[in-house]
Amino acid sequence: xxxxxTERYIATEDLQVAVNAAITLxxxxxxxxxxxxxxxxLAHEVAAALNLPLxxxxxxxxxxxxxxxxxxxxxxRLRDSQLGDPKVKEVKNYIRPGILWKAxxxxxxxxxxxxxxxxxxxxxxxxxxxxxxxMEFYVYETEETIKAENRPxxxxxxxxxxxxxxxxxxxxxxxxxxxxxxxxxxxIINVHYPNLHETLLKxxxxxxxxxxxxxxxxxRPSTSELLDWIKLLMTENIPAxxxxxxxxxxxxxxxxxxxxxxxxxxxAFERLRFMQRRV
Amino acid sequence: MFVxxxxxxxxxxxxxxxxxxxxxxxALEKRVIPPEADxxxxxxxxxxxxxxxxxxxxxxxxxxxxxxxxxxFVLGIDEIPPExxxxxxxxxxxxxxxxxxxxxxxxxxxxxxMQKLREEQQGRHEGGNRYIGTGGTSPYGQGGQARDGxxxxxxxxxxxxKRGIRAWEKREYKQLAKDVTINTRNIKLALKxxxxxxxxxxxxxxxxxxxxxxxxxxxxxxxxxxxxxRKNRVKVLLMFDIGGSMTPHVKRCEQLFYSSRTEFKNLxxxxxxxxxxxxxxxxxxxxGDKIKTYDILHKYNSxxxxxxxxxxxxxxxxxxQVGGSVDHFNDEPGMxxxxxxxxxxxxxxxxxxxxxxxxEYVESINMIRGLFDNRMYPLTLDGLHQAMxxxxxxxxxxxxxxx
Numbered sequence: 001x002x003x004x005x006t007e008r009y010i011a012t013e014d015l016q017v018a019v020n021a022a023i024t025l026x027x028x029x030x031x032x033x034x035x036x037x038x039x040x041x042l043a044h045e046v047a048a049a050l051n052l053p054l055x056x057x058x059x060x061x062x063x064x065x066x067x068x069x070x071x072x073x074x075x076x077r078l079r080d081s082q083l084g085d086p087k088v089k090e091v092k093n094y095i096r097p098g099i100l101w102k103a104x105x106x107x108x109x110x111x112x113x114x115x116x117x118x119x120x121x122x123x124x125x126x127x128x129x130x131x132x133x134x135m136e137f138y139v140y141e142t143e144e145t146i147k148a149e150n151r152p153x154x155x156x157x158x159x160x161x162x163x164x165x166x167x168x169x170x171x172x173x174x175x176x177x178x179x180x181x182x183x184x185x186x187x188i189i190n191v192h193y194p195n196l197h198e199t200l201l202k203x204x205x206x207x208x209x210x211x212x213x214x215x216x217x218x219x220r221p222s223t224s225e226l227l228d229w230i231k232l233l234m235t236e237n238i239p240a241x242x243x244x245x246x247x248x249x250x251x252x253x254x255x256x257x258x259x260x261x262x263x264x265x266x267x268a269f270e271r272l273r274f275m276q277r278r279v
Numbered sequence: 280m281f282v283x284x285x286x287x288x289x290x291x292x293x294x295x296x297x298x299x300x301x302x303x304x305x306a307l308e309k310r311v312i313p314p315e316a317d318x319x320x321x322x323x324x325x326x327x328x329x330x331x332x333x334x335x336x337x338x339x340x341x342x343x344x345x346x347x348x349x350x351x352f353v354l355g356i357d358e359i360p361p362e363x364x365x366x367x368x369x370x371x372x373x374x375x376x377x378x379x380x381x382x383x384x385x386x387x388x389x390x391x392x393m394q395k396l397r398e399e400q401q402g403r404h405e406g407g408n409r410y411i412g413t414g415g416t417s418p419y420g421q422g423g424q425a426r427d428g429x430x431x432x433x434x435x436x437x438x439x440x441k442r443g444i445r446a447w448e449k450r451e452y453k454q455l456a457k458d459v460t461i462n463t464r465n466i467k468l469a470l471k472x473x474x475x476x477x478x479x480x481x482x483x484x485x486x487x488x489x490x491x492x493x494x495x496x497x498x499x500x501x502x503x504x505x506x507x508x509r510k511n512r513v514k515v516l517l518m519f520d521i522g523g524s525m526t527p528h529v530k531r532c533e534q535l536f537y538s539s540r541t542e543f544k545n546l547x548x549x550x551x552x553x554x555x556x557x558x559x560x561x562x563x564x565x566x567g568d569k570i571k572t573y574d575i576l577h578k579y580n581s582x583x584x585x586x587x588x589x590x591x592x593x594x595x596x597x598x599x600q601v602g603g604s605v606d607h608f609n610d611e612p613g614m615x616x617x618x619x620x621x622x623x624x625x626x627x628x629x630x631x632x633x634x635x636x637x638x639e640y641v642e643s644i645n646m647i648r649g650l651f652d653n654r655m656y657p658l659t660l661d662g663l664h665q666a667m668x669x670x671x672x673x674x675x676x677x678x679x680x681x682x
Contacts, residue, residue, distance in 0.1 A: 013317060013318065013321065014321040014324070014325070017311070017312055017318050017321035017322050017325060018321065018322075018325035020311050020312075021306045021311045021312075021322055021325055021326060022325075024306065024309050024311045025302060025305055025306055025309065025311070027302065030329070032331060074487060075485060075487075078490070078491075078494075078501070079501065082499075082500075082501050122464070122467055122468065122471070161541075162463075162464065162467070162541075163463055163464035164464075165464070166294070169329035169330070170296055170298050170299055170329070171298075172329065173302075173325045173326055174325055174328060174329045174330070175325055176331040176334070
């Protein structure tokens with residue numbers, strides 16, 4: 001099993017090394033990087049490339065580690081006991097397997113994506129240490145141990161909202177997806193829009209990289225914003241010559257809404273333009 | 280195999296542990312990578328470094344350690360000559376040299392010392408024994424006589440072998456000096472102590488114990504009990520001294536600010552300069568709207584926790600005198616306002632970023648500390664823990680003396 005990117009996903013060499021090391025050594029791979037550089041996509045593409053099913057655990061601020069293992073539905077059991085349902089004798093009937101349970105007991109190896117782990121409580125990663133390390137956990141209600149028959153390939157993404165505990169970090173391989181350079185960016189666009197006209201590509205990238213240079217943006221546009229924007233440019237049939245004449249110090253580029261996501265950034269841009277005009 | 284590399288990583292401040300090192304060796308053993316220098320570098324980085332902030336330090340240590348080793352990759356990892364694996368450091372430096380470097384506290388100490396010098400030094404030096412220059416006996420610079428030195432700037436590779444720790448060329452070494460003892464994560468853990476969980480509001484959570492109790496009472500007929508969710512409802516007012524003497528502490532204050540913002544839902548932040556007077560600011564530039572301190576005293580009730588962050592280092596007049604403030608004419612001495620705050624908010628602490636052992640030498644710190652009954656703590660992890668523990672305690676109720 002070796003990951004080399006897919007036809008829709010360009011993986012740089014350092015990313016390939018990180019993924020393959022994590023697969024071979026059966027350790028979780030922690031992925032960080034600017035928003036929109038393809039962290040979540042990576043797990044999807046690893047699964048596609050290796051032809052394995054993908055199981056995703058979207059972490060929210062209220063997610064607890066226990067939910068990933070299993071939940072005991074005491075309320076239904078109570079209700080069933082009122083109704084005299086025979087199911088009530090077996091506690092097993094009220095244990096709801098969580099995502100980790102499903103990944104551990106899947107008939108084939110899977111890719112397990114734990115998405116945005118930093119959204120959860122600060123102790124959340126610590127509560128999963130043993131489970132991810134040994135790939136097993138204990139169910140108290142039924143007194144059984146759930147053990148992974150096929151160790152899943154674990155991909156964890158983080159947006160750096162919270163710092164992760166050292167003990168957790170030590171058990172992972174780590175990769176930081178840096179913002180792609182111009183050549184990589186070209187390859188990325190090519191796999192997404194193979195029929196894009198060369199000059200439009202050149203002009204769009206020109207405008208985009210200038211755009212990223214603007215100081216003081218809250219959210220700098222990233223790969224996914226560029227892809228959206230190019231798609232819009234294509235559907236709206238904006239000619240390359242028009243883009244070539246866009247002067248960022250005077251105006252916003254056409255369809256800028258795909259790249260600027262909040263009104264503060266639009267204000268920041270306008271302010272900058274205003275200042276430049278005065279000079 | 281790469282024990283020396285492992286240790287040099289630790290020396291430059293990359294927090295790598297044995298566990299990660301073993302993982303790295305495991306990956307090499309399983310031949311995860313082809314025998315190429317680039318892949319080797321990527322593997323080492325993914326296995327040993329867990330935070331992009333340390334990439335720069337890692338790159339430096341890597342370049343430093345594996346300089347000239349690229350050619351061995353042609354041979355493949357198995358055929359690497361043993362003397363190279365035994366540590367290029369030893370090939371480059373004599374035992375004696377290594378000992379001297381360690382004697383100075385290692386690479387990191389050398390870097391820190393050098394950075395300090397760079398800040399002091401203005402212009403070029405030659406033949407000196409202190410500053411960064413050429414041909415002298417200072418440990419920093421090029422072509423000098425000091426043996427345990429750091430070299431600055433590029434030179435012929437052969438020349439490098441003779442003296443000095445390998446050079447870096449215009450590296451951003453400021454990251455190395457980063458203070459890892461206090462970061463947003465451990466600040467948050469400290470702030471966690473201040474959580475006050477209460478159940479208020481809409482009952483939207485099933486109360487299992489209550490349901491069972493009520494059901495049993497009801498003769499086993501199902502009776503669902505609901506209750507409000509448990510939430511952290513601690514209320515915090517944060518007041519920052521800003522500008523002037525606080526500049527060196529900006530980073531720690533920012534970390535505290537960001538950590539508190541995510542930790543406390545009910546958080547209000549205000550800014551002041553040196554001492555608190557009749558007005559406070561909402562905006563950290565102290566330009567925008569002023570808010571009357573009286574309004575704050577009246578608006579927020581006494582169960583708010585107040586955290587004041589400031590170095591409390593000023594002229595005593597700023598605390599004691601009418602008109603003593605540095606940027607306006609104050610009708611009342613700052614002391615009055617501090618006492619009013621103390622009276623309105625029984626849960627109040629002052630966090631001081633100045634090192635605690637300096638406090639006794641600054642008159643205004645002693646004064647303010649006295650005003651607040653010693654409720655001043657250093658802005659360190661330990662200080663934060665103490666301060667939060669104090670704030671957590673239920674109201675500082677004055678003992679009632681019977682008449």
